[in-house]
Amino acid sequence: MRRFFASSIVKAVLAASLIVAIAAGVSGCGPGKPVTPETGGGAGNKVKLNGAGSTFVFPMMSKWSALYDSVKPGAQVNYQSIGSGGGIRQVIAKTVDFGATDGPMTDEQLQEAKKPVLHIPVVMGAVVPAYYLPGNPAIRFSGPMLADIFLGKITKWNDPALAALNPGVKLPDRQIVVVHRADGSGTTYIWVDYLAKVSAEWKAKVGVATSVNWPVGLGGKGNEGVAGQIKRTPGSLGYVELVYALQNKITFGAVKNPAGQYIKGSAASVSAAGAGAANTIPADLRVSITNAPGKGAYPVSGFAWLLVYAGQENQKRGQALTDFLWWVIHDGQKAVKPLDYARLPEQVVKLAEGKIKEIRVSKANGR
């Protein structure tokens, strides 16, 4: 029998902390965690920036985060992929240092944030119609047809409209299983923004937002979830960011652009769309480049933005954030190509520089 109750609790707590300490020690000495002498061995002196949002840029952000950790040991950028809708929410709630979205904040959301929020474009990407059919036939789509499929008006893969666009392709007599995002998503924004531009019915019935009332289909969480859903469901058709389709070897189709060409999503075709739109970018950089004119332009392209407050409250964090943004639009762009995103056009980099220079540190209370 123990002598004293408190002592047994103390023992348990001591044992627990010992286990934690040992586990921490064991897992801490791995090669994955560089301990730099200048920070005194601990991560305590590092500026830790936290961001959350878009799943569209998650692979890119996570690559940048790893690269930046090695070029700039004094700062850590932690990015969590919770969806653009969530990212915007957390920016408004001021719980993160930056948000990320691929659908710009609406005027109401900007108002809700009270203080000015900047949209810093960081990369461009393509949203592709991805599908899973036996034999992986190459299928061509047109905008109005995609709208009809997502409205539930075209329900079969061998629909005459689809067959007319795809002569010589053997289309199965199968239901089309529509897959869309269940969470608030900038990828959704780009997709429905495009559908609304090419289909009056879509614009009237469903509209454009980071989450909409889908007439038909199954929901998946994040680009990750939709890609997984498509991979598992024969006859499925959904939309994902290009990198998710490529990394997972999911077939995706070409889409007809305003110039009448059938274009597949790729870094080059997205750049073409961006170049066409670069001259018409508004001052706040909230620009849509879907259905962009120009030869070779992929019609379902879009920017991804990092969202930051123009007035930063903490000198150190504000500086670290500015440095990171500057790095992303310059050196960081070198990492864009291998992940099949498209680099920012030169004009846009200039515009983004201007935005980053607007960031000020106010002497108000820091965090």
Place this chain on the structure above:
Amino acid sequence: MNPYNRRRLVSRIMLGLCAASVVVVVVPLLLIIGYLIYQGISSVNLALFTQMPKPVGESGGGMANAIAGSLLLLGLASGFGMVVGVMTGIYLAEFGDNKFGFIVRFLSETLNSTPSIIIGIFAYTIIVAPMRHFSALAGGFALGVIMVPIIARTTEDMIRLVPTSLREASLALGVNKWRTIFRVVLRTASPGILTGIMLALARAAGETAPLLFTALGSRFWSLSVSEPISSLPVQIYTYAISPYEDWHRQAWAGALILIGIVVLIGLAARFLAARSSLVRGARRR
């Protein structure tokens, strides 16, 4: 059929049904553990314990930060959950035979059955939003809230098992009430209470939902309570819904580690319970 044979038949059938129920309970558990081992064991390696996660879509890397993060979160959670839970249990057992005690007991039961995502939103609202920062502290608090009603319940039950004669003996020797409670009652009931704490820890260890909007997640090594932190359940969740083969593989291995931790905590609870003469006495009765 004479009454004796009939009774024996009914008895056999009922016994058979009981045995079948046991099978229904045990078989899925064994299947889950078996499948986890089958899927996960090949991916459990040193890197998993020593390395940080790799960027999205790249193979390799490990879950070192998630394992450490989970342990830190559990530490924070038990710091909060143990104190509040045990104190509540003492109150309910010793002073709670009134209307207020009834209300507290009812609320505690309700809290116990509240979906954990709601507890996560609660922690977000009262810690993350005002502090304007996701943090391990908020995650630990959310897990602690989940632990409180479980610990309060077991503490109350264990204290009620302490014979009145022990209390009377102590009081008769002139020891005042709080000393009696702390030195005699709690001491006698402590192995049972520790069992309850371990069970609550095991429950908290597997929770994902309350951590999504509190601890958030991190791909870096962190033991700071004021920063977002990675945890095993959230890491497994993220990896499992991802479309990447290598992350699926790591999710299985992570799940195996997590269930290993839970089994260890469970074994510790068993061990402590076995040492409790009180619990053994109660079983014999």
